[in-house]
Amino acid sequence: MDSIKMNRRKLLKLLGAGGALAAAGPLASPAFAARTAGRVVGVGGGFGGATAAKYLKRLQPGLDVTLVEPAREFYTCPFSNLYLGGMRQMEQIVHGYDTLKNRYGIKVVHQYAEDVDGEAHTVRLANGETLPYDKLVLSPGIDIDFEGLEGYDEAAAEKLPHAWKAGDQTRLLRSQLEAMDDGGTFILSAPDNPFRCPPGPYERVSQIAHYFSQHKPRSKILLLDAKDAFSKQGLFMDGWREVYGDMIEWVGLSDDGRVVRVDADSRELESEFGEIHRGDVVNVVPPQKAGAIAHRAGVTNGSGWVPVKPHTFESQQVDDIYVVGDATIAAPMPKSGFCANAQARVTAAAIVAELNGQDPLDPVWTNTCYSVIAPEYGISVAGVYRVIDGEIREVEGSGGVSPRDADAAFRRREAEYAVQWYNAIVQDTWETRGLQKTLT
Amino acid sequence: MTRIMPRHVIGLSAAALLLFGGQAMAEEPISYEQASLLASTCFACHGTDGRKEGNFAPIAGRPYESLNAQLIAFRNDQVPGTTVMNRLAAGYSEAELEAIALYLSGITDRRRD
Numbered sequence: 001m002d003s004i005k006m007n008r009r010k011l012l013k014l015l016g017a018g019g020a021l022a023a024a025g026p027l028a029s030p031a032f033a034a035r036t037a038g039r040v041v042g043v044g045g046g047f048g049g050a051t052a053a054k055y056l057k058r059l060q061p062g063l064d065v066t067l068v069e070p071a072r073e074f075y076t077c078p079f080s081n082l083y084l085g086g087m088r089q090m091e092q093i094v095h096g097y098d099t100l101k102n103r104y105g106i107k108v109v110h111q112y113a114e115d116v117d118g119e120a121h122t123v124r125l126a127n128g129e130t131l132p133y134d135k136l137v138l139s140p141g142i143d144i145d146f147e148g149l150e151g152y153d154e155a156a157a158e159k160l161p162h163a164w165k166a167g168d169q170t171r172l173l174r175s176q177l178e179a180m181d182d183g184g185t186f187i188l189s190a191p192d193n194p195f196r197c198p199p200g201p202y203e204r205v206s207q208i209a210h211y212f213s214q215h216k217p218r219s220k221i222l223l224l225d226a227k228d229a230f231s232k233q234g235l236f237m238d239g240w241r242e243v244y245g246d247m248i249e250w251v252g253l254s255d256d257g258r259v260v261r262v263d264a265d266s267r268e269l270e271s272e273f274g275e276i277h278r279g280d281v282v283n284v285v286p287p288q289k290a291g292a293i294a295h296r297a298g299v300t301n302g303s304g305w306v307p308v309k310p311h312t313f314e315s316q317q318v319d320d321i322y323v324v325g326d327a328t329i330a331a332p333m334p335k336s337g338f339c340a341n342a343q344a345r346v347t348a349a350a351i352v353a354e355l356n357g358q359d360p361l362d363p364v365w366t367n368t369c370y371s372v373i374a375p376e377y378g379i380s381v382a383g384v385y386r387v388i389d390g391e392i393r394e395v396e397g398s399g400g401v402s403p404r405d406a407d408a409a410f411r412r413r414e415a416e417y418a419v420q421w422y423n424a425i426v427q428d429t430w431e432t433r434g435l436q437k438t439l440t
Numbered sequence: 441m442t443r444i445m446p447r448h449v450i451g452l453s454a455a456a457l458l459l460f461g462g463q464a465m466a467e468e469p470i471s472y473e474q475a476s477l478l479a480s481t482c483f484a485c486h487g488t489d490g491r492k493e494g495n496f497a498p499i500a501g502r503p504y505e506s507l508n509a510q511l512i513a514f515r516n517d518q519v520p521g522t523t524v525m526n527r528l529a530a531g532y533s534e535a536e537l538e539a540i541a542l543y544l545s546g547i548t549d550r551r552r553d
Binding site for chain 2: 055338341342345346349353361362363364365366368380382383384385386395397398399400402410413414416417420421423424425427428
């Protein structure tokens with residue numbers, strides 16, 4: 001016990017030390033803080049890439065960290081469904097890079113990364129510039145697989161939006177919903193696994209039901225699904241019934257829910273067994289794959305996604321390239337912004353350890369995905385993940401979904417916590433603020 | 441980002457700071473870096489270093505004893521009305537929760553980021 005107490009005191013002293021260390025960011029390890037060697041380039045300024053850049057600088061301020069992201073502002077997919085439901089404005093889900101640049105000393109380059117030469121350790125940008133790296137972090141998110149669904153190409157997406165990357169596509173879908181007459185039918189086609197944000201399609205129809213219930217109460221929602229089961233299924237279906245009655249109809253794979261062909265001009269979706277569904281507004285959530293730069297870098301496999309070494313998320317195929325976020329094969333961790341942020345922190349620590357000749361730490365990742373069914377009705381799924389027997393696994397006895405039998409106060413609290421979570425994770429990622437304290 | 445480290449802090453080798461936790465992982469020392477990494481799993485909801493204030497309980501700089509007791513109570517699912525912390529705390533050993541409580545209690549600067 002003496003040694004515990006003594007060490008406790010030492011750690012407290014170290015962490016507290018006159019406030020100076022705390023002010024500098026106590027995560028910074030004194031062993032590494034003053035060192036400078038190392039150039040790290042990050043590609044992708046979303047939850048994974050921005051977090052990785054920030055935590056690399058926190059851990060080792062002397063590192064030369066460059067973040068490559070074409071957009072000057074990043075729209076988050078989390079809470080973009082709430083924009084569709086009318087509960088948030090687009091200006092409330094957009095985040096810039098000023099604090100990462102100014103406070104953390106990260107070089108932010110607003111260019112598109114076109115190619116990676118893993119041998120030469122360079123990234124080529126669209127403006128012709130070449131960035132050398134010692135370690136590369138790719139966080140490219142997803143690309144839509146326009147080969148994956150007959151009739152659904154980039155032109156079709158202008159008529160039947162996917163809105164699975166937040167921004168113009170999200171605005172397009174909202175404008176179509178606003179233009180739709182009361183009594184119309186909205187159809188969402190959900191893909192098979194794996195895809196970005198497993199609860200996303202189901203939160204989306206909830207939010208659109210919220211909008212309809214206020215403005216177009218005679219309208220219907222049809223959810224055609226390529227799966228027989230989905231994230232938080234029982235909770236979603238309870239919530240839909242409680243809040244929206246029979247407005248939302250879900251058709252799973254076994255009931256011929258899988259869409260195999262799309263006609264963008266007639267807004268028709270054809271199922272596996274030939275049934276034609278015509279919608280007034282149609283939202284196709286299509287099959288997906290890792291973002292383009294991952295394919296260029298040679299880190300994807302035949303699945304279209306990126307296999308990684310579990311402890312560090314270094315590519316299994318190309319040395320010194322680390323990949324985090326939706327592009328990776330990290331199941332049972334979901335493709336969520338929360339997990340991208342968690343993976344980025346672990347990977348930043350692993351890179352710093354590696355650059356300093358140390359073994360990587362024991363990784364632990366968490367996930368909590370809130371879904372907002374209505375302004376006062378939130379549900380969640382959580383998980384804690386570790387490397388067990390060489391694989392990423394969920395820790396037994398941890399995680400799981402909100403209780404089925406929770407009362408209204410519990411659901412209301414989870415809706416409030418969703419907002420708190422959003423405001424916290426955007427601070428942790430971009431050092432920006434969410435704007436609004438409540439949803440209503 | 442300017443970082444000034446007092447000499448006595450630099451003098452301590454962080455890697456040498458080992459925590460010998462409770463029963464669960466009695467033989468496994470938890471290093472300072474590992475404690476930092478464990479604590480960082482709180483940040484997505486509680487903000488960097490747990491500094492975000494809002495409708496979650498503030499966690500940065502709270503006394504070690506109360507943080508540790510609260511985390512253990514979450515782990516044992518003994519906090520009425522808990523939504524998610526019981527599900528999350530169950531993924532950590534008692535020694536790890538102690539390390540997290542130590543890390544967070546040491547955040548002395550409570551400024552909001």
